[in-house]
Amino acid sequence: MELDELTARLIDRYQHGMPLCAEPYVEMAQDLGCSERELMACLQRLELAGALSRIGPVFDHCRAGASTLAALAVPAERLEQVAARISRYPEVNHNYAREHHYNLWFVLTGPNRRHLEQILDELEKDTGLIPLDLPMLTAYRIDLGFALGVHP
Incomplete structure (x- = not known):
């Protein structure tokens, strides 16, 4: 899978440290300079390509x-x-x-x-x-x- 700029920035920035707030995807989109809709479409493409299986916390x-x-x-x-x-x-x-x-x-x-x-x-x-x-x-x-x- 070839990565477009938004996908590469998303992966680079959010492998760790997702925002802990009521609307994390809104905050992530603002940080990445895109809309929440674009961010969600990017995540969906990653999932459909088999490159993303889960978004969530890792607990001690x-x-x-x-x-x-x-x-x-x-x-x-x-x-x-x-x-x-x-x-x-x-x-x-x-x-x-x-x-x-x-x-x-x-x-x-x-x-x-x-x-x-x-x-x-x-x-x-x-x-x-x-x-x-x-x-x-x-x-x-x-x-x-x-x-x-x-x-x-």
């Missing part, structure tokens, strides 16, 4: 409850079905396929560790697959972003 799970990285070894013919089942949980913020014995990975976030264990137990009963549960022991904040160098 230790302050908000509990979190774990989990994986399943799913037979290839069941991968889409099991991924769709996992995605129905609001506690799952994303899941993705990998080329490995454990080929479906997902992150669970909830109010406490027991809640996460209940979901993993439920998934095991529903799918017949045993989840690999990898709770974080040490947090490393990498603040990943890719500066395009187009925003002053």
Whole structure:
């Protein structure tokens, strides 16, 4: 996907630090020198191109409850079905396929560790697959972003 100037500036400026206000898209549009309608059209193009999957906050799970990285070894013919089942949980913020014995990975976030264990137990009963549960022991904040160098 080739990026027009507005798209490049939007990505460069708002990979981090979305405005915390009642109308963040209005404020973003003003900052970028465009209309809210143009901004929303830009975001829609990114989504339709598969370049944008989510807009939202990233929480420090230790302050908000509990979190774990989990994986399943799913037979290839069941991968889409099991991924769709996992995605129905609001506690799952994303899941993705990998080329490995454990080929479906997902992150669970909830109010406490027991809640996460209940979901993993439920998934095991529903799918017949045993989840690999990898709770974080040490947090490393990498603040990943890719500066395009187009925003002053």
